[in-house]
Amino acid sequence: MLPEFLRTIEQSGLATWMRESSSLLAYPAVITLHTFGMALLAGLSAAISLRLLGVAPSIALAPLERFFPLIWLGFWVNAVTGVMLVISYPTKALTDPVFYVKLGFIAAAMVYMQLIRNRVFRHANPAPAANGKHLAAVLLLMWFGAIFAGKFIEYTYRNLIYPG
Amino acid sequence: MQPLLQSFASWLENQGFFAFAHLRGVWPTLEAFHFVGLTLLLGSVLLLDLRMLGVAKQLPCGPVHRLTLRWAFVGFGLMVVTGFLLMAGKATAFLVDNPAFYLKLLAILLAGVTALVFYFTVHREVEAVGPGQDAPPLAKAIAGTSLFLWLSVITFGRYMALS
Numbered sequence: 001m002l003p004e005f006l007r008t009i010e011q012s013g014l015a016t017w018m019r020e021s022s023s024l025l026a027y028p029a030v031i032t033l034h035t036f037g038m039a040l041l042a043g044l045s046a047a048i049s050l051r052l053l054g055v056a057p058s059i060a061l062a063p064l065e066r067f068f069p070l071i072w073l074g075f076w077v078n079a080v081t082g083v084m085l086v087i088s089y090p091t092k093a094l095t096d097p098v099f100y101v102k103l104g105f106i107a108a109a110m111v112y113m114q115l116i117r118n119r120v121f122r123h124a125n126p127a128p129a130a131n132g133k134h135l136a137a138v139l140l141l142m143w144f145g146a147i148f149a150g151k152f153i154e155y156t157y158r159n160l161i162y163p164g
Numbered sequence: 165m166q167p168l169l170q171s172f173a174s175w176l177e178n179q180g181f182f183a184f185a186h187l188r189g190v191w192p193t194l195e196a197f198h199f200v201g202l203t204l205l206l207g208s209v210l211l212l213d214l215r216m217l218g219v220a221k222q223l224p225c226g227p228v229h230r231l232t233l234r235w236a237f238v239g240f241g242l243m244v245v246t247g248f249l250l251m252a253g254k255a256t257a258f259l260v261d262n263p264a265f266y267l268k269l270l271a272i273l274l275a276g277v278t279a280l281v282f283y284f285t286v287h288r289e290v291e292a293v294g295p296g297q298d299a300p301p302l303a304k305a306i307a308g309t310s311l312f313l314w315l316s317v318i319t320f321g322r323y324m325a326l327s
Contacts, residue, residue: 024323032322036315038199043207047231050208056231063222063295070214144200151196 002095007162009090018088027088034081040074042143045113052120052136065121071113089160096157102149109142166260173255185253194253198246202318205239208232209314213307216290216299225293262327268320275313282306 009015018027044067051059086093093099112135120132176182185191212232215223251258251265258265282290286303293299299307 028323028326031326032319035202035318035322038203039206039210039315039318042203043205044210045207046203047207047211047235050235051231055234056227058227059223059231060295063220066220066222067211067214070210070219143203147199147203148193148196151192151199154195155192 002091002159002162006091006094009087010162012087014084015088015090018084027085030081030084030088034078034085037074037077037081038147040070041078042074042109042147044071044074045109046140046143048116049136049140052116052132053140054133061121065117068113068117068121075110091159091162092157093153095159096153098149098153098156102146102153105142105146105149109139109146112139112142169259170256173259176252176255176259179252182249182252185249191250191253194246194250198243198250201239201242201246203239204235205243206314206318208235208239209310213311216303216307218298218304221297222295224295225299226291229291258324262324264320264324264327268317268324271313271316271320275310275317278306278310278313282310 018030021027048064048067050056051061051064116132116135116139119135185194208231212225212228214220215225215228282303286300286306289300290303293303
């Protein structure tokens with residue numbers, strides 16, 4: 001027996017509109033914005049990680065910090081659109097263990113991103129700290145995991161909508 | 165045109181080679197690598213285009229361009245290979261009655277043309293743009309166009325998969 005609140009969310013006005021509207025501004029637009037957010041969040045932090053791992057060492061590190069606000073913008077776009085996607089199919093997401101694996105990867109990625117910002121970019125020494133490479137490698141792995149988990153949710157969920 | 169596309173799509177789908185895409189776990193893995201490619205491509209393109217538009221102006225453009233060139237190609241290559249396999253596996257759904265698929269191809273083509281325009285015009289000037297300096301106006305226009313087109317590619321890609 002699944003918790004009743006899943007059905008309550010699923011039958012809310014926003015959820016019904018997201019699922020059933022033929023408007024191109026409903027579900028497709030939200031998932032498109034979710035992908036824009038991914039490009040900002042995972043894309044820019046992957047590019048910075050590649051620099052930390054030794055690609056294009058002639059790029060100075062300090063000015064790269066200017067990209068962190070945009071990375072956070074991507075995070076918030078995806079937090080909002082992600083919540084909207086869960087609201088439209090709450091049973092599908094919240095009863096699938098893979099969804100929580102995805103959230104775990106994202107949480108770890110955000111922790112590592114802040115560690116990179118604090119330990120590498122706010123470091124007095126402009127040269128990368130010794131652990132910059134290690135942090136960047138973990139961050140890339142976390143995004144890889146989040147993307148894989150996100151894709152597998154489409155194939156691992158048990159109930160698309162509340163049964164019965 | 166429709167019957168021709170349909171027969172081509174059916175022929176593609178009947179190639180035994182592409183059947184592996186439907187084995188358990190293979191389809192989401194191909195999709196995931198398509199999105200890993202997207203992350204590498206868009207991340208590196210954003211880095212260069214945003215710098216040309218004036219974000220993180222203390223970065224010299226030359227080294228940023230070298231990082232972008234290499235990793236955009238890696239990402240794009242990953243997207244072409246996985247994208248072709250995904251298209252072949254569901255050829256009818258993508259090739260027949262799916263305008264978003266062709267709009268996506270068109271947007272990719274235009275993004276490629278934009279990159280060529282960059283290399284035939286302001287590339288040398290941009291290489292020389294140092295810390296704190298503005299990119300030339302044409303470079304800014306190209307950067308804006310490039311961002312718009314890649315975001316269009318994402319948009320059509322999402323609508324294509326849902327229709």
